[in-house]
Amino acid sequence: MTGALALLLGVAVLTGHALVNAGRWLRRPADRPAEVTETVAVLLPLRDEADRVTPCLRALLAQRGVPGLRIVVLDDGSTDGTAEVVRAVAGDDPRVTLLTGVAPPPGWLGKPHACWQLATRADPAATALVFVDADVVLRPHAVAAAVGELRAARVTLLSPYPRILVATAADRLVQPLLQWLWLTFLPLRAMERSPRPSLAAAGGQFLVLDRAGYVATGGHAAVSDKVLEDVELARAVKRAGGRVALADGSRLAACRMYDTWPQLRDGYSKSLWASFGHPGAAAAVVALLLTLYTAPPLVAVGAALAGAPAVAGLASAAYAAGVAGRVVAARATGGRWWPDALAHPVSVVVLGWLTARSYHLRKRRRLSWRGRPVT
Template sequence: MSGPDVLARAGAALSLASLGLVAHNLRVIRTPDLDAPAPTEHIAVLLPVRDEASQVRTCVEAVLRAADSCAGPVDVLVLDDGSTDGTAEILADLAASDERLTVLTGAPLPPGWLGKPWACHQLAAAAAPDTRVLVLVDADVTLRPAALSATVDLLRSSGLDLVCPYPRQLATTWSERLVQPLLQWSWMSTLPLRPAERSGRPSMSAANGQLLCVDAAAYRLAGGHAAVRDEVLEDIALLRAVKRSGGRGVVADGTAVATCRMYDGWPALRDGYGKSLWSAFGSPGAAAGVLALLMLVHVGPPVAALRGSRAGLVGYAASVAARALVARRTGGRVTDAWAHPASVLLLEALVVDSFRRRRRGTLQWKGRAVAPGRA
């Protein structure tokens, strides 16, 4: 048997294993209950914003509507982190019409902190002392009316300390349609969700800061955002901190409770992933290993199939099936799954670009320069 045939068979076997894991995770993934009883606990919704004039009104108004579904007090705290695009004026207008909304002005960024952890730290510190649950929401997220009730119920009914109902990802342009569906697929196809809840291993952690719900006491015990002050992927780092302190947490299916459009087109997508992908794998060597594995499992088989390899065809079919199953569950375009090898190739290019731009010191996000070695 030739070397290419061996690689095609190996890739196909791993692709089939990944499909099996996806099928299992789809059966056991936790999902918020839209008919859950209204929570009576004191909840604080924390929303850090910076130059979000185009979407902050939609986000905040949706949060306030979701707060109506709760039986207990809900405080909505928004921190304006130095916006220069009219965000502050929009927030002032919203706060004038709803007493549940408090707008904070962010303090200067201290040494050793990144922007989002610092903003979240200030928001958590401003929450009322009797707050029992903290819900962090990004400005590009739109909550459904039952989102807060369902999310807090999921936290309590699961017995977990942190849950991240993953919003439905909206993708319009070609680059978004290729890359964004990989977000849910990536952890659905590699992480056994129920064991991940209990495991304290850093590699068994997946989280999403777009919509993150955490028990307030567990948050404080873990050190809050001060414990992840210099982390680019602060959401995953916060889950790991919660686990280190004895807590448990996991991602969930938030398709029915929220939507999110992270990036509008290729330039924003490239910059957004550029700021963080370099830190997603732990080291350049680990990143190279992951990229090689992705090539073996999701690019090698379809290439082999074009040469007439049956194993390659099986591997490609398994990859497409896994991607399609995740898309169907999460509201994505099932037909885009046929382009899965192209999606993986584009992701790999984004990873390489992220490392290159970090090395050159040219990474920027929200008007802040990213220094070499730190984002």
């Protein structure tokens, strides 16, 4: 009885925290932003993205409210004709510059090196840098709204999380956990105000930075060997005295991160170990998540079969509170909640398995991404 009550209280507090974050502290860029008068460089790193760069690039070319828009694309050693697709889509648009990347030197991972090449070769007049991944499709006002929010918030780095598109059962189980985790566990207001690098989060799919602040941090050179270069860049910003903010970017951008289960599995496996650091910390966090979100429905069923209705009721309420937390996160970030939130206990189990797989593969030095080792 006492254990079931503790579960209910713990989950209810976390769901309440997510509700406060979503309702009070989560930034939401303007739907109809003012025109941006500064020069903005949108930076697009590509490696074997011929099959999906077209919607992304067309959306960049269709941006409104940014007269000083510059688009810099880096072909990072693609072997599938990505550069040819870029040339075909961009045509002779003077706003677009296509660069040919060089292989990362020792001590660099591929993504940070690609971003660094883009940032250092962007138009010197650009005072804001916008990093976008090839799987992101922006709305026509997205860049203007994101840069406007960067300036309004007076931060160095703004991370507007795109709406994550889901299609398969695996997508629906795993992908919504991204927004749910930071809305549930990260105090957004404290993150903006605190100088502590440990209180930082960011998503590299769509990232907006003040250029002077980016240079002051050392840019991607400061995170050259980091798998989670987006989060580490946010931490570097704080170490340099800058500020970081998260925003709901679901009305600005949409992103389909992975097309298949193997891509999703390997994508999370390559980076989850870096999210937690020490394996002991990962084990503790996963154990806590399983206790809070997977145990309640099991306890409820077991208690009902054992003739303990009070315990079954408390455990069922804890399960419902966990589902409510997923609903809060989905509604706050443009995600799908029905009926996916009902499977939240299963989502947490899958996350635990992916975390264990990540550490297992890292220990055996078998982690790679897009043909490059990541450890």
